[in-house]
Amino acid sequence: MSDYAFLAxxxxALLDTRDALTNMAQTCAFIMQEISELNWAGFYLQRQPETLILGPFQGKPACNPIPFSQGVCGxxxxxxxxxxxxxxxxxxxHITCDAASRSELVVPIVVQDRVWGVLDLDxxxxxxxxxxxxxGIETLVTVFATQSDLANWS
Known part of the structure; x- marks a missing residue:
């Protein structure tokens, strides 16, 4: 069991920049290091209408793109x-990127009433x-979003 308050x-403290790209990379690496029994942690970003595009991640190569109409991330x-x-x-x-994945947790990130992306854990x-x-993961996403300049990132 993880101490999510401590992890937050x-x-x-780790996210010492406002740069969203750097913070996404750091967040994925941190989660993979600190949360047990994961085989994938990463961001998918809405950079096209109703479509998620692969962002920084840790794990095996991933599926891309993911339409809002499909899968757990969608x-x-x-x-x-x-x-x-x-x-x-x-x-x-379900979109199978890694057949070894059995369970999944996906947290949406909404900025200024727009889906900015999601954090996906497998x-x-x-x-x-x-x-x-x-x-706990929702709290970590809030930390990431608060520490990053998401409204001005494209």
């Missing part, structure tokens, strides 16, 4: 709500993410 303080972007999936293979429109373990993990 660490991430805030559902998070479309609904603007965190998606916590215990078994991705049970999701009919695990090779079924039911890896608890409600506590969801709340």
């Amino acid at each position: 303080r660490q991430l805030e 559902a998070a972007a479309r609904s603007r709500q965190t998606q916590r999936v215990d078994d991705v293979h049970a999701v009919p429109d 695990s090779p373990l079924k039911s890896r993410f608890s409600a506590e993990d969801q709340a």
